[in-house]
Amino acid sequence: AQSVTQPDIHITVSEGASLELRCNYSYGATPYLFWYVQSPGQGLQLLLKYFSGDTLVQGIKGFEAEFKRSQSSFNLRKPSVHWSDAAEYFCAVATGGNKLVFGAGTILRVKS
Amino acid sequence: DGGITQSPKYLFRKEGQNVTLSCEQNLNHDAMYWYRQDPGQGLRLIYYSQIVNDFQKGDIAEGYSVSREKKESFPLTVTSAQKNPTAFYLCASSTREVYGYTFGSGTRLTVV
Numbered sequence: 001a002q003s004v005t006q007p008d009i010h011i012t013v014s015e016g017a018s019l020e021l022r023c024n025y026s027y028g029a030t031p032y033l034f035w036y037v038q039s040p041g042q043g044l045q046l047l048l049k050y051f052s053g054d055t056l057v058q059g060i061k062g063f064e065a066e067f068k069r070s071q072s073s074f075n076l077r078k079p080s081v082h083w084s085d086a087a088e089y090f091c092a093v094a095t096g097g098n099k100l101v102f103g104a105g106t107i108l109r110v111k112s
Numbered sequence: 113d114g115g116i117t118q119s120p121k122y123l124f125r126k127e128g129q130n131v132t133l134s135c136e137q138n139l140n141h142d143a144m145y146w147y148r149q150d151p152g153q154g155l156r157l158i159y160y161s162q163i164v165n166d167f168q169k170g171d172i173a174e175g176y177s178v179s180r181e182k183k184e185s186f187p188l189t190v191t192s193a194q195k196n197p198t199a200f201y202l203c204a205s206s207t208r209e210v211y212g213y214t215f216g217s218g219t220r221l222t223v224v
Contacts, residue, residue, distance in 0.1 A: 043202055098162075099145070
């Protein structure tokens with residue numbers, strides 16, 4: 001069965017520091033991968049997605065992610081974190097029928 | 113502007129009562145989904161519908177029911193058979209050709 005693992009439940013970084021959120025997936029075929037962000041009490045907003053081609057994808061708000069097939073990973077990165085980036089981040093993989101399977105999420109805290 | 117509207121934002125229910133959560137979209141999307149979110153568990157799929165008058169169970173359908181009589185609407189009923197209904201419920205929609213969802217802003221259901 002398809003699954004997504006986000007190993008870090010919480011991450012705290014200082015404002016201006018770099019960020020990497022980890023995501024590992026289990027899926028037999030070529031995966032379609034996504035990162036979403038959720039502010040408290042809100043819905044999810046799509047940050048970026050990978051379908052094929054260049055393994056480094058750019059998203060909104062200065063985020064990027066790199067697909068590494070050999071490691072079954074799709075880690076999210078940002079070179080310099082802003083206080084407004086504090087939120088919960090979800091990695092997801094698309095399965096047959098355009099259903100998404102989500103990881104448990106990583107809560108990002110930003111220290112000033 | 114196109115989007116997904118979930119209502120109400122907060123909902124309180126007495127034990128033993130059924131309650132219906134509304135989800136309406138004006139994006140002309142074919143597919144619609146209901147997810148349940150609990151802290152530390154990510155999003156779990158309850159039901160989904162890829163076309164009007166058709167829907168399928170997701171991973172945690174027990175105690176829930178849905179209908180899809182119109183393309184724009186996909187209401188979710190939480191029945192008294194759902195043993196632990198207190199959660200945050202998210203509705204999403206997508207086209208069938210392009211992967212990735214648009215989410216509503218959610219309904220927080222509390223059983224009192």
